[in-house]
Amino acid sequence: MLLLFALIPTVVVTLAWTGLAARTLSLLSARSAWERIAHSGEEALRAVDRAPLSPAQRQALERHEAELRESAQLARRFDFVAGRSMRLVLVGGLFVVVLVAIGASRVAGHLSRQLSRPLDELVGWTGLVRMGRPIPEQTDRRGAPEFEVLRSGMRTMAMELETGRRRALEAERAEAFRESARRFAHELKNPLTPIRFAVDRLRRQAPEELRDTVDVLAEEAARLETMARSFAQFGRLPDGPPAEIDVSELVTRVARAVVPERLTLDLSCGEELPLVVGFHESLVRAVTNILINAVDATPGAGTIQVAVYREPSMVAIRIGDSGTGMTPEVLQRIFEPYVTTKPGGTGLGLAIARQTIEAHRGTVVASSIVGHGTVMLVRLPIGTDTSGGPRSPMSNIGVGT
Numbered sequence: 283m284l285l286l287f288a289l290i291p292t293v294v295v296t297l298a299w300t301g302l303a304a305r306t307l308s309l310l311s312a313r314s315a316w317e318r319i320a321h322s323g324e325e326a327l328r329a330v331d332r333a334p335l336s337p338a339q340r341q342a343l344e345r346h347e348a349e350l351r352e353s354a355q356l357a358r359r360f361d362f363v364a365g366r367s368m369r370l371v372l373v374g375g376l377f378v379v380v381l382v383a384i385g386a387s388r389v390a391g392h393l394s395r396q397l398s399r400p401l402d403e404l405v406g407w408t409g410l411v412r413m414g415r416p417i418p419e420q421t422d423r424r425g426a427p428e429f430e431v432l433r434s435g436m437r438t439m440a441m442e443l444e445t446g447r448r449r450a451l452e453a454e455r456a457e458a459f460r461e462s463a464r465r466f467a468h469e470l471k472n473p474l475t476p477i478r479f480a481v482d483r484l485r486r487q488a489p490e491e492l493r494d495t496v497d498v499l500a501e502e503a504a505r506l507e508t509m510a511r512s513f514a515q516f517g518r519l520p521d522g523p524p525a526e527i528d529v530s531e532l533v534t535r536v537a538r539a540v541v542p543e544r545l546t547l548d549l550s551c552g553e554e555l556p557l558v559v560g561f562h563e564s565l566v567r568a569v570t571n572i573l574i575n576a577v578d579a580t581p582g583a584g585t586i587q588v589a590v591y592r593e594p595s596m597v598a599i600r601i602g603d604s605g606t607g608m609t610p611e612v613l614q615r616i617f618e619p620y621v622t623t624k625p626g627g628t629g630l631g632l633a634i635a636r637q638t639i640e641a642h643r644g645t646v647v648a649s650s651i652v653g654h655g656t657v658m659l660v661r662l663p664i665g666t667d668t669s670g671g672p673r674s675p676m677s678n679i680g681v682g683t
Contacts, residue, residue, distance in 0.1 A: 579605035
């Protein structure tokens with residue numbers, strides 16, 4: 283289209299220019315008229331030449347005759363040149379058309395590279411974003427610099443949309459898990475009450491040879507009760523009025539209560555840490571679950587390192603162990619509900635911890651090296667007001683250092 287817009291006016295202008303030049307040259311040449319003038323002038327001179335003339339008249343007649351011959355000769359020369367000039371005009375017009383065509387093609391190609399192709403590329407990207415497919419990587423930067431800004435903006439938008447989709451799916455998945463946990467805890471608690479009463483009665487009335495059997499029933503009932511309590515905790519978000527919490531004191535009490543004597547507790551708390559607004563019991567459960575996992579991952583003698591310190595607008599809790607560590611595959615799934623590597627575990631401890639921390643608008647990340655232990659890093663915002671209700675957990679958990 284750009285080529286046609288350039289060529290059509292050029293051809294029209296060239297044809298009009300050639301026709302005008304031909305018309306002008308034909309008017310200027312007038313060879314036949316000059317030849318008639320020269321012929322009649324020669325006859326008139328011959329007639330005058332027979333008449334008696336004075337020397338001055340004779341001299342004037344000769345000058346007129348010379349001028350007449352020179353004019354006739356110039357007319358013939360001009361007509362000769364004009365006839366061949368039209369060819370030059372036509373060749374020049376064709377040359378101009380060719381030059382305009384080449385220039386227009388170059389301009390059209392340049393504009394296509396600078397405008398059309400980048401626009402087609404961006405339109406294709408919108409289709410990929412709509413279908414949820416990744417935008418392809420691009421090594422060369424085609425088009426004007428403004429298109430690179432658009433590409434960068436679309437990549438950012440696509441990543442944010444993908445993050446939003448993933449978080450929405452994770453939120454729906456977490457809500458489904460919580461609903462299942464609530465129902466399971468409810469159904470499990472109903473038979474547990476009569477079972478516990480029956481076990482207590484058997485303990486009082488059973489003969490001595492059945493004591494071991496009754497103890498097994500009591501242990502299994504207690505385990506089921508613990509499991510039901512875990513499902514009930516996962517099935518609900520923190521509720522009640524929030525309060526100001528001294529994180530240093532909370533972590534210190536929990537660490538000293540959870541870490542057994544066989545392990546060395548390395549506890550470090552920063553001075554004058556700001557308070558965190560939240561739900562005390564929920565945070566206690568979250569820190570307890572993380573510490574229990576650290577203790578279970580450290581068989582025999584080992585060290586549990588706990589540090590509480592301040593970061594910009596955050597209070598950080600770092601819990602590390604010198605245990606067995608985890609592979610990257612296991613590490614990616616440790617916060618998912620019902621995922622556990624411990625025999626008899628429910629896989630809800632870290633899921634409850636993440637749910638609670640995210641309800642406080644905090645984050646928890648994990649890093650681990652097989653054979654060197656695992657580190658959990660919890661960050662809680664300073665002075666967060668959760669009175670408006672806890673937020674839904676989002677999948678902003680990653681693996682970091």
